[in-house]
Amino acid sequence: MLSIFDGLRDITFATVALRMFLAMFCGGCIGLEREFKRRSAGFRTHILICLGATMTTSISQFLYLYMGYYTDMARLGAQVVAGIGFIGVGAIVTTPQKRVKGLTTAAGLWASAIIGLCLGAGFYEGALLATILILIAELVLSPIEHKYMDRTPEVNLYMEYNNKATLDNVLFIFRQMDIKVVNLEITRATENERHNASAIFLIRLNRRFNANKVVDAVRKVEGVFSIYEI
Numbered sequence: 001m002l003s004i005f006d007g008l009r010d011i012t013f014a015t016v017a018l019r020m021f022l023a024m025f026c027g028g029c030i031g032l033e034r035e036f037k038r039r040s041a042g043f044r045t046h047i048l049i050c051l052g053a054t055m056t057t058s059i060s061q062f063l064y065l066y067m068g069y070y071t072d073m074a075r076l077g078a079q080v081v082a083g084i085g086f087i088g089v090g091a092i093v094t095t096p097q098k099r100v101k102g103l104t105t106a107a108g109l110w111a112s113a114i115i116g117l118c119l120g121a122g123f124y125e126g127a128l129l130a131t132i133l134i135l136i137a138e139l140v141l142s143p144i145e146h147k148y149m150d151r152t153p154e155v156n157l158y159m160e161y162n163n164k165a166t167l168d169n170v171l172f173i174f175r176q177m178d179i180k181v182v183n184l185e186i187t188r189a190t191e192n193e194r195h196n197a198s199a200i201f202l203i204r205l206n207r208r209f210n211a212n213k214v215v216d217a218v219r220k221v222e223g224v225f226s227i228y229e230i
Contacts, residue, residue, distance in 0.1 A: 002125055008122065009122035010122075011058065011065055011066065019058060019120055019122070020055070022124070023053075023054040023116050023120075026050055026112070026115050026116075026128070026130075027050025027051065027112045027115065027116070028046065028047050029131055030108050030111070030131065030134055030138070031043040031045060031047060031112075034046065034105055034138075039091070039102070039105045041090075041106075041109055045087075045109070046108065046112045049084065049087065049112045049116065050112040050116040051116065052116065053077075053112070053113040053114070053117045053119075054116040055116075055120060056080050056120060057076070057077050057118075057119075060074070060120075061121070077121075080113050080116075081113065081117075085110075087109055088107075088109045091105040092105075108134065111134055114130070115127045115130050115131060115134075153204055153205055155203060155205065155214075156200060156201065156202055157200070157201040157203060157218070157227060157230070158198065158228055158230045159198065159201065159224060159227040160197075160198045160227075161196070161198070162224075162225070163196055163197075163223060166224060167186075167199060169223070170218050170221055173217055173218060177208075177209050177217065178206050178208075179204065179214065181202070181203055182202040183201070183202035184200070185200040186198070187199070200230070211229050
């Protein structure tokens with residue numbers, strides 16, 4: 001461990017204040033990135049979670065060192081790790097397009113809690129390093145992930161359309177674009193719905209066309225109400 005932090009690992013007013021301010025800083029840095037992307041859990045949420053976790057570990061140390069309660073010091077921290085799931089699950093939603101969103105935000109909340117536990121225990125090196133690596137993962141690696149996803153050979157498309165002739169036209173476009181339909185699921189709609197049917201395609205792309213180009217081409221077909229990747 002770094003020797004410059006050795007004098008800050010004891011429980012004093014100054015060290016507790018430092019840990020709390022660092023928790024606000026680390027949690028706020030992660031939360032700002034989520035806030036910029038307009039996610040459900042943003043700046044203040046990450047600060048509060050990181051700050052609360054910091055206080056939890058500090059309380060455990062205080063009870064052991066100053067109050068003489070010889071109990072398991074990790075017990076309160078373990079409850080934070082388990083309890084953060086209740087908050088994280090609130091950030092995970094399923095969109096009408098059948099996509100699951102919020103997993104990164106939920107993972108960020110969980111990581112913020114762990115950073116708080118590190119700071120509360122005086123493990124400054126681990127907390128600061130984890131904050132930097134999390135920001136790298138969310139800011140630097142995110143574009144790489146999107147580029148990789150664009151090159152995914154197989155994608156799922158959900159389409160709402162008018163009648164069988166529309167479906168035949170879409171399949172004809174797939175053949176023209178040299179796209180193989182691996183699987184096709186068709187669902188007939190009820191009479192009170194605005195469209196007649198929906199279909200889920202599992203298609204295998206080629207190097208000339210990515211998912212966005214395929215969606216744009218199918219969207220132009222007459223009788224297609226909507227189409228999107230799921």
